[in-house]
Amino acid sequence: MNKKFKTILVIVLLILFVYVLKYFKDSNTKDIIDFKTEQPFYTSIDTKIVATGKLNPEEEIEIKPQISGIVQKILVEEGDLVKKGDLIAKIRVVPNEQALVSAQSRIKTTKLTYDNAKILFDRNKALYEKGVISRQDFENNELSLNQSKEGYSQAKNDYQIIKQGSISGGGLANTSIVAQISGTILEIPVREGYQIIQSNNFNAGTTIATIADMSQMIFEGKVDESEVGKLEEGKEIKVVLGAINEKEFPAKLTFVAPKGIEENGAVQFIIKADVLVRSSNKIRAGYSANAEIEVASKDSVLVIKEALLQFNRITEKPYVEILTDNGAFITKNVEIGISDGINVEISKGLELSDQIKVWNKASEENNDDENDK
Numbered sequence: 001m002n003k004k005f006k007t008i009l010v011i012v013l014l015i016l017f018v019y020v021l022k023y024f025k026d027s028n029t030k031d032i033i034d035f036k037t038e039q040p041f042y043t044s045i046d047t048k049i050v051a052t053g054k055l056n057p058e059e060e061i062e063i064k065p066q067i068s069g070i071v072q073k074i075l076v077e078e079g080d081l082v083k084k085g086d087l088i089a090k091i092r093v094v095p096n097e098q099a100l101v102s103a104q105s106r107i108k109t110t111k112l113t114y115d116n117a118k119i120l121f122d123r124n125k126a127l128y129e130k131g132v133i134s135r136q137d138f139e140n141n142e143l144s145l146n147q148s149k150e151g152y153s154q155a156k157n158d159y160q161i162i163k164q165g166s167i168s169g170g171g172l173a174n175t176s177i178v179a180q181i182s183g184t185i186l187e188i189p190v191r192e193g194y195q196i197i198q199s200n201n202f203n204a205g206t207t208i209a210t211i212a213d214m215s216q217m218i219f220e221g222k223v224d225e226s227e228v229g230k231l232e233e234g235k236e237i238k239v240v241l242g243a244i245n246e247k248e249f250p251a252k253l254t255f256v257a258p259k260g261i262e263e264n265g266a267v268q269f270i271i272k273a274d275v276l277v278r279s280s281n282k283i284r285a286g287y288s289a290n291a292e293i294e295v296a297s298k299d300s301v302l303v304i305k306e307a308l309l310q311f312n313r314i315t316e317k318p319y320v321e322i323l324t325d326n327g328a329f330i331t332k333n334v335e336i337g338i339s340d341g342i343n344v345e346i347s348k349g350l351e352l353s354d355q356i357k358v359w360n361k362a363s364e365e366n367n368d369d370e371n372d373k
């Protein structure tokens with residue numbers, strides 16, 4: 001029994017011994033994992049802020065009527081060019097019945113007052129000529145006559161305005177709506193036959209047309225609070241329109257909002273810029289646009305890819321790992337400058353010949369996958 005147990009124990013030990021030998025052999029023959037390296041290089045870096053927004057006319061005016069009525073005729077179409085004073089539409093006045101009756105009543109009342117004043121004036125004139133009344137009494141009667149005459153005339157004018165929209169003319173007169181500025185008709189929200197409301201202190205009124213000067217455009221966009229401190233009014237920028245094959249237009253930053261607006265948990269600041277647009281460019285109001293604002297620019301500076309940087313968890317200072325002559329990597333602190341999001345300036349700590357460790361391992365399996373591609 002002891003002999004049989006010893007035999008089994010020896011066999012188990014031999015198997016374990018063989019397994020240990022195989023393990024060390026496999027460990028010693030396993031390929032060493034290599035790391036890719038990259039070198040610093042010289043290039044130019046431009047740090048930019050990109051603001052998204054829209055291109056809108058600087059001067060945009062809504063034409064509103066000064067009297068209520070019905071749109072009888074529209075003489076222009078959207079997209080037409082008009083000059084200041086050009087006729088846009090004609091309005092047929094529909095008088096308010098209550099106001100019309102009230103105006104007629106005022107005419108009758110003022111007519112009675114005028115007739116009475118005229119009778120008194122004629123009587124007192126004869127008395128004045130005979131020396132019965134004084135000159136002052138006569139002049140007072142003359143003043144009353146003139147005042148009653150003016151009131152009667154005003155009552156008739158009010159009646160004409162309520163009935164036909166103007167003093168002159170007769171019947172259902174047409175009120176003319178003209179362009180207040182020279183520009184392009186952007187929108188005509190009404191059609192012939194629409195009922196419109198006049199613009200007054202209690203109502204904004206119905207918009208007949210919207211006119212804008214398309215030669216003077218402004219960019220309106222928003223930037224994040226982390227970038228607004230880098231902006232300066234008066235700075236030259238570029239506005240890019242994606243709708244016109246990424247065409248670039250020169251612009252000047254004219255306004256940076258002093259107060260931010262919170263949107264989706266982030267604070268945004270409104271910016272505006274005057275855009276130089278030539279008449280040959282077919283620009284439309286409301287185009288989506290991006291404003292590229294250059295914050296800093298340097299030529300021929302030593303840079304590395306920003307992905308190669310690491311940061312100390314305690315000091316938060318940047319560093320990289322450099323390949324030494326014996327194949328090992330050592331840590332080296334660096335000082336960085338501006339960055340464009342891809343490359344970062346190295347102001348101190350590296351030389352052009354340094355080999356910097358790339359953090360993605362270049363294992364044999366990864367190399368095979370790349371070869372298959």
